[in-house]
Amino acid sequence: MPYVHETLENLRKSSPAQTEFYQAAEEVLECLRPLFKRSPHYHEHSIIERIVEPERQIMFRICWTDDTGRVQVNKGYRVQFNSTLGPYKGGLRFHPSVTSGTIKFLGFEQIFKNALTGLPIGGGKGGSDFDPKGRSDGEIMRFCQAYMSELYRHIGPHTDVPAGDIGVGGREIGYLYGQYKRLTGRYEGVLTGKGLDWGGSIGRKEATGYGAVYFAQNMLEALGKTLEGKTCLVSGAGNVAIYTIEKLYEMGAKPVTCTDSRGTLHDAKGVDLDLLKELKEVNRASLEVYLEKHPEASYTPVDEYPEDGHAVWRFKADAAFPCATQNELTAADAEALLANGVYCISEGANMPSAADAVDRFLEAKIAYGPGKAANAGGVATSQLEMAQNNSMEQWPLEKVDEKLKEIMANIHRQCADTAEEFDEPTNLVLGANIAGFRKVADAMIDHGVV
Ligand code: NDP
Ligand code: 2IT
Numbered sequence: 001m002p003y004v005h006e007t008l009e010n011l012r013k014s015s016p017a018q019t020e021f022y023q024a025a026e027e028v029l030e031c032l033r034p035l036f037k038r039s040p041h042y043h044e045h046s047i048i049e050r051i052v053e054p055e056r057q058i059m060f061r062i063c064w065t066d067d068t069g070r071v072q073v074n075k076g077y078r079v080q081f082n083s084t085l086g087p088y089k090g091g092l093r094f095h096p097s098v099t100s101g102t103i104k105f106l107g108f109e110q111i112f113k114n115a116l117t118g119l120p121i122g123g124g125k126g127g128s129d130f131d132p133k134g135r136s137d138g139e140i141m142r143f144c145q146a147y148m149s150e151l152y153r154h155i156g157p158h159t160d161v162p163a164g165d166i167g168v169g170g171r172e173i174g175y176l177y178g179q180y181k182r183l184t185g186r187y188e189g190v191l192t193g194k195g196l197d198w199g200g201s202i203g204r205k206e207a208t209g210y211g212a213v214y215f216a217q218n219m220l221e222a223l224g225k226t227l228e229g230k231t232c233l234v235s236g237a238g239n240v241a242i243y244t245i246e247k248l249y250e251m252g253a254k255p256v257t258c259t260d261s262r263g264t265l266h267d268a269k270g271v272d273l274d275l276l277k278e279l280k281e282v283n284r285a286s287l288e289v290y291l292e293k294h295p296e297a298s299y300t301p302v303d304e305y306p307e308d309g310h311a312v313w314r315f316k317a318d319a320a321f322p323c324a325t326q327n328e329l330t331a332a333d334a335e336a337l338l339a340n341g342v343y344c345i346s347e348g349a350n351m352p353s354a355a356d357a358v359d360r361f362l363e364a365k366i367a368y369g370p371g372k373a374a375n376a377g378g379v380a381t382s383q384l385e386m387a388q389n390n391s392m393e394q395w396p397l398e399k400v401d402e403k404l405k406e407i408m409a410n411i412h413r414q415c416a417d418t419a420e421e422f423d424e425p426t427n428l429v430l431g432a433n434i435a436g437f438r439k440v441a442d443a444m445i446d447h448g449v450v
Pocket of ligand 2: 090092110113161163164165192350379
């Protein structure tokens with residue numbers, strides 16, 4: 001298929017340092033080969049050349065003053081990738097590893113994820129290389145205000161609606177919202193993940209983790225299994241990991257691990273969720289502190305990880321939920337998981353499995369839910385927040401959770417049906433990529449050359 005090959009070659013040349021973006025684009029485009037064979041009109045409309053190019057990329061300087069009075073400078077980004085299905089929608093990431101390639105990969109994934117939700121939202125992503133670790137509340141506030149001082153002119157409730165991601169949670173959304181309101185004088189649904197007293201949706205904080213567990217449940221149901229009594233590995237200890245663990249307990253499963261950037265915690269009795277919330281949501285402490293209350297648990301610091309991967313994927317379990325960051329699961333980790341009996345993987349994080357790890361899961365034909373399908377519950381509930389803001393309502397938890405369950409089941413069905421349609425019934429990566437792409441591409445054709 002020269003069309004796919006040529007587009008990837010051009011990307012490699014034009015974005016040489018953007019390895020994560022290239023990885024995400026290659027996975028999607030490779031999956032589209034059988035679709036292009038059946039439907040050559042996508043080529044005639046140059047859809048993939050158009051879809052890999054962001055509609056707009058905003059890069060800006062952020063200057064703010066730290067607690068010692070020194071001026072600090074960071075890079076800011078917002079990539080408005082594709083607005084075919086609705087206003088740009090996607091989170092903001094504050095992490096020192098962020099580059100323009102990171103934001104492009106996340107924005108690209110977001111296009112297809114948002115399409116899979118069936119809701120009217122386009123794809124975007126933003127962030128900064130700002131490192132929130134060790135910063136005081138005042139520094140976080142001044143940074144968020146400086147970031148919004150540029151971003152506000154590019155966003156709006158019907159054009160581009162940012163939300164949280166790594167390093168951006170309720171506190172940061174609050175400071176960003178306050179600054180947007182000060183600059184524009186408008187009280188409107190321009191961000192999601194807002195506080196419940198000022199326009200937030202009940203259930204948004206929990207939605208990504210809960211959704212990833214619902215997705216696992218959907219995959220297992222198709223195999224005649226449930227999560228009841230299953231031992232689960234979870235990575236991460238942030239928003240997505242915490243609410244994945246919470247929902248796993250509700251389903252009768254036993255989550256035994258979590259991780260942060262410094263190490264891996266394993267508690268064979270099951271992770272103490274109240275303590276985890278206190279450590280991470282209140283005190284922003286290291287996971288190592290967990291051992292003070294549970295000395296029988298084990299903690300592996302990063303410098304003792306296996307050379308070819310991550311300690312968290314080396315425990316015996318039934319299911320795994322990568323919920324930290326991209327490429328946190330290597331091919332060697334994938335082999336260890338399979339050897340240890342894991343038969344279900346639901347990705348709470350974006351692109352957590354390296355490309356050769358994904359290959360191992362697909363070869364083994366286990367229940368593997370790729371991030372753009374399995375973690376779509378977060379952005380879907382963000383859209384529910386937008387709908388509530390537009391109608392000036394606040395829905396009860398039961399209504400939000402019911403809709404979330406329905407949306408996740410629908411995403412699973414679309415992925416499975418599309419995989420079946422292309423004669424690879426167990427390949428939900430192919431199913432997710434083709435189903436998401438087809439919706440966006442068909443609408444792009446409807447809109448003409450714009
Ligand atoms: P948080 O900032 O709340 O938590 C991130 C967690 O992952 C922290 O425990 C952090 O450890 C760890 N982590 C982050 N980066 C690294 C790294 N480079 N190496 C090791 N550990 C790391 O973020 P979220 O929980 O919101 O996001 C987690 C993942 O889920 C990301 O991939 C995000 O894109 C994805 N996602 C998030 C959604 C949301 O609604 N928030 C929606 C869909 C996907 P430490 O605290 O030590 O840095
Ligand atoms: O990756 C993601 O889907 C998110 N960080 C959530 C985006 C959103 O707009 O809620």
